[in-house]
Amino acid sequence: MSAAAHPPAAILRVSKLRKAFGYHEVLRDISFDIAAGSVVSIIGASGSGKSTLLRCLNYLEEPTAGEIYLNGEPMGFRVKSDGKRVADSAANLGRMRAQIGMVFQQFNLWPHMTAEQNVAEALIQVKGLGKAEASKIAREYLAKVNLLEKADAYPARLSGGQQQRVAIARALAMEPKVLLFDEATSSLDPELTGEVLEVMRQLALEGMTMVVVTHEMGFAREVSNRVIFLHQGVVEEDGPPEQVFGRPTSERCRQFLSSVLG
Amino acid sequence: MSETLRQSLDLSLFWEFRYTLLAGLAQNLYVFACAAVLALALALIVGLARLSANRAVRAVSTVYAELFRNTPEFVLIIWVYYVLPILLSRMLATKFNMSPFLAAVLALGVAYSGFLSETVRAGVQSIPRGHSEAGLSLGMTRFQILRRIIIPQAVRRMLPEALSQFVSLFKATSIVSLIAVPDIMYQVSMINVDQMRPLPLYTGAALLFCLVIIAATQLIQILSDRWRKRGWA
C-alpha cells in the first residue's frame, strides 16, 4: 500500500481505466479522483459507458487495464514485495466491497426475505453481527428511509419506490465509505422517483460520498457538486454543475444537454 | 467386476438377435404412432373444450384431463386390457375381445391425451386477446380469426411442449410388453428366458432406448431453437 503517492482525501481513485467487452471498447483511459464528501453525477447518452464505469468502482466489472484504489488500497490485485502484481483473494475483495455500497436500477432486493431481513442480512453474514443486533440496526436504517412500518413486508408487497428505499437502507446499513447509484430511479414510475431522490438528497446533505449515474438532470444540477459527462467511454466534461450545465466546453456535451433538457 | 462389465457390454448377443429385436422396436414405433394420433385427436377436442363458454363442457373436459393426467399409465393399461372388455361385453351384450395391441394404443392414447390437452389449452390461451380483437375490428368472422390467426400461432407455441410429450409417450411404450405386446422389451425378456444372459440384454436395451430418446430430444431442441430464432414459438 503506497500511501505516499495518493492524497488521503481521495476515497476513490480511478487510474487509466480501460474496459473492453471482446473487441468493443467501452471505457477508454479514464482517470479521476473522488474526494470524501463529494457528490458526483455521471451523465451521458446510452452506451456511453456510465454504468460500466460505476460497476468497475466496486469491481462488479473487472477492468481490462488500469487500476481502482479505495482509500489508497488497490482493488482486485495486490502488489507483492518484489513489485509483481498478483490477483487478490475473494475474501479481500469482499472486504473492500463491504466498504462500498451500491444501489441498483432493478433494486435487486431478495424476494424471499422481508424488508428488515434484506437490510440485516449482510450485517449478519458479512459483519458477523448477531440476529438481534442486526435487526435493531436494520430497523434504524429503515426508519431513516421512512419505511419502518414496512419492516416485515416482503418485497412483492412494496411499490417500486419503496423497494428502492429499502435497497438504499440495505446499502447504508453497512456504513460504507462511498455509495454508488446505478440509475437508481430509471425503473420507477415518474410519481415514485420523487421519494427516492429525496432520500438521496438527504444523504448528500449529510455528507455521504456518492457517485450517481443518472438521467435525472435536476438532481445532477441541484444536488451534486461535481458532474462528469461521459461520451463513448471518454470523459469529455468534468466540473461543478454550473460549469457543465451552463458553460460546457465539449460540443457533444452541449448536444446531449440540449436533447435531454429540450 | 471387470469380467461382468465386459459381459454386460458384450453386445454381440444383440447383434445375433438383431432381427427379432428390430421387429420388437418396430412394434414400439407402431404402438407409438397409433397412440400419438389418438392422443392428439382427443387432446384437440378436450383442450379446446376447456376453453368453451359452456360451463358444463368446461367442467367435463377438466375432469377428463385431470383424471388421465393423474392416472399411472400402467394402471390404465391393465384396466383397459382386463376391465374394459368385460364392461363392454356386458353393455353391448356381445363377447368383446380386446387385443393387447388395441388395449395398449387405447390406454396410452387416452393417458397422453390428458397431458396434451393441457398443452393445447395453454397454447391457445397464450395468444393475447388483442389479436382476436384486432381481427374483429377489421371485420373478420370468428371462424376466420380462428383459422388464420389463432390456430397457426397456437400450433407454433404448442409444438416444443407437444413434441416433448410425444417423446415421453414413446418412452411409455416400453410397458406394453407387460400385456404381451411383442415389443422390444418383450423380445428381450423372451431371449433372456432362452439364453439366460440378462447382463448384455438389459444393458443393451437400456442403451438402445437411451440413444433413441436422446437423439429425439436433441432433434427437438435444435428445431425449437431454430423456430424460436425465427420468431415462431
Next chain:
Amino acid sequence: MIDNFNRFVVPNLGLLGEGLWITIWICAVAFAMAVVIGAFACIVRVYVPFLRIVAVIYIEFARATPILVQLLWVNYVWPELFGFPKSVEWAGVIALAIQSSGYLAETFRSGIEGLSRGQVEAGLAVGMPRTTIFRRIIVPQVLLVMAPSIVNQLAVIVKASTLVSVIAIPDLMYDALKIVNQWFEPIEVLTFVAAIYVTTIYTLSASAKFIADRFRVKYGLSTYA
C-alpha cells in the same frame, strides 16, 4: 357390482393396505434419494467445470431411459456388476431414484439459471463471499421457485412405482394383480386400486399448484409448475 366389491375388495383390504404401505415407503425413500442425487448432479454440472460432462451423461441417461427398463437393469444387472442391490425392494427404490434424479437435476438447474444476475450482484456488492451467496440467496430462491415442480416429481414417482410390481415387489399394484389372478374378477379390485392411485396423485399435483399460487402471491416469484 357392489356385491362383488364386498366379495373381493373388502376381505382383501388388509393385503391391499400392506401393499399401499410398501408403495408409500418406496416412494418416500426414492424421492428423498432423488432430491439428494439430483441436487448433487446439478451442482456438479453448474459449478464443477471439469466434471460437467460426467454429470451431463448421468442426467441424460437417467431421463432418457424408461423406468421399466431401468428397473429391470438395476434389478438384474447391478447385483452382478456391483454386488448390490441385495433385495428387489432396494432395486425398485434405486431405479425410481435414478429416474427422478435426472428430472430434479434439470429442475434445479433451470431454477439456478433462471435467477436474475442482479440477485447475486446485490450479494457481491455488500461483500458477501460466493459460498454465502449460494447458501443464503440462491438455494432458498431455487427451492421456492421450483417447489411445485419438485412436488410434482413426487407425483411422478408414485405413478412410476406401479411398475415395481414387475420385479415382484409386493406393492399396491402387485397385490391388486395377485387378487385379480386369483379370482378372475378384475373390475372392482382394479377400479378400486386405480381410484386410490388417482386420488393420491391428484392430491400431490393439486398441492403443487397450490404452493405455486401461494408463493407467487407472497414472494412475487413466477413459478413454472
